Amino acid sequence: MEKRSRMECVLVFRRIYDAPIERLWRAWTDPAELGRWYLAGDDHVIHFAEVDLRVGGRFRVSFGQPGKTPYIETNRYTEIVRPTRLAWEGELTVDGRQVPGGAASVVELIDLGGGRTELVLTNTGDEDLWRHREGWIPCLNSLDRLLAAADAAASP
Amino acid sequence: MLNDVFHALADPTRRILVERLTHGPASVSELATALPMSLPAVMQHLAVLDEAGLTVSEKRGRVRWRRLKAEPLAAAEAWIGDRRRLWNARLDALERHLKSDTGG
Numbered sequence: 001m002e003k004r005s006r007m008e009c010v011l012v013f014r015r016i017y018d019a020p021i022e023r024l025w026r027a028w029t030d031p032a033e034l035g036r037w038y039l040a041g042d043d044h045v046i047h048f049a050e051v052d053l054r055v056g057g058r059f060r061v062s063f064g065q066p067g068k069t070p071y072i073e074t075n076r077y078t079e080i081v082r083p084t085r086l087a088w089e090g091e092l093t094v095d096g097r098q099v100p101g102g103a104a105s106v107v108e109l110i111d112l113g114g115g116r117t118e119l120v121l122t123n124t125g126d127e128d129l130w131r132h133r134e135g136w137i138p139c140l141n142s143l144d145r146l147l148a149a150a151d152a153a154a155s156p
Numbered sequence: 157m158l159n160d161v162f163h164a165l166a167d168p169t170r171r172i173l174v175e176r177l178t179h180g181p182a183s184v185s186e187l188a189t190a191l192p193m194s195l196p197a198v199m200q201h202l203a204v205l206d207e208a209g210l211t212v213s214e215k216r217g218r219v220r221w222r223r224l225k226a227e228p229l230a231a232a233e234a235w236i237g238d239r240r241r242l243w244n245a246r247l248d249a250l251e252r253h254l255k256s257d258t259g260g
Contacts, residue, residue: 011236011239011240011243013243013244013247015247015250015251017250017251017254018254018255019254023254024254027250027253027254033253036253037246037249037250037252037253038246038249039245039246039249040241040242040245040246041241041242041245042245042248042249044245103239119247121243121247123239123243125239
């Protein structure tokens with residue numbers, strides 16, 4: 001049989017913000033700033049944010065629903081290019097237990113001029129990051145689109 | 157099972173087949189016409205997809221059809237769904253944060 005090639009699950013988010021690139025950079029790298037928005041749900045609060053802004057340095061944010069056991073996201077910077085590029089790998093834990101599906105993230109900031117900045121966030125889950133789960137997770141680029149169509153096709 | 161699913165999807169021809177089947181069930185000959193390969197080769201690929209549980213074959217009259225089964229992709233879908241929710245909430249929060257501040 002043919003060789004099993006490496007597969008990745010990639011999700012890309014693009015947003016344009018009405019703020020200069022340096023402002024965006026600060027929002028992503030200043031712990032006080034991160035502590036005001038780096039949540040993971042609309043009903044979340046942020047408990048703390050720590051940043052050690054150097055390659056290999058850690059950034060850690062705790063967030064969650066008020067009164068519930070907090071999530072702790074622990075990331076390690078793999079690339080820092082002020083003010084255009086920030087990359088890290090990380091994991092999420094709740095109550096000391098790892099939440100499946102660790103990932104690598106890259107934030108790219110593009111100065112659009114006129115005080116506007118485009119943000120491109122690439123979130124990648126690859127085999128290695130998946131191994132702790134149930135083995136290999138099959139993914140395709142743009143699989144989300146495919147899955148939506150598959151659900152529609154599978155339902156009678 | 158996930159190993160089989162992964163293996164099945166690692167091949168570009170089989171991904172084309174899966175993508176085609178997302179539009180609805182298709183007969184083997186219909187699937188074969190879109191691909192630059194022989195009918196037996198296409199049937200081999202379909203057998204791999206069947207084994208992985210990604211597709212099921214059913215006979216309607218004298219024609220054999222394939223349709224997609226969504227369940228094996230559920231794990232991947234869960235990952236995508238979780239990430240999408242998380243990052244959309246986060247990027248929305250960033251927007252609110254940038255709007256709320258006065259340049260500080």
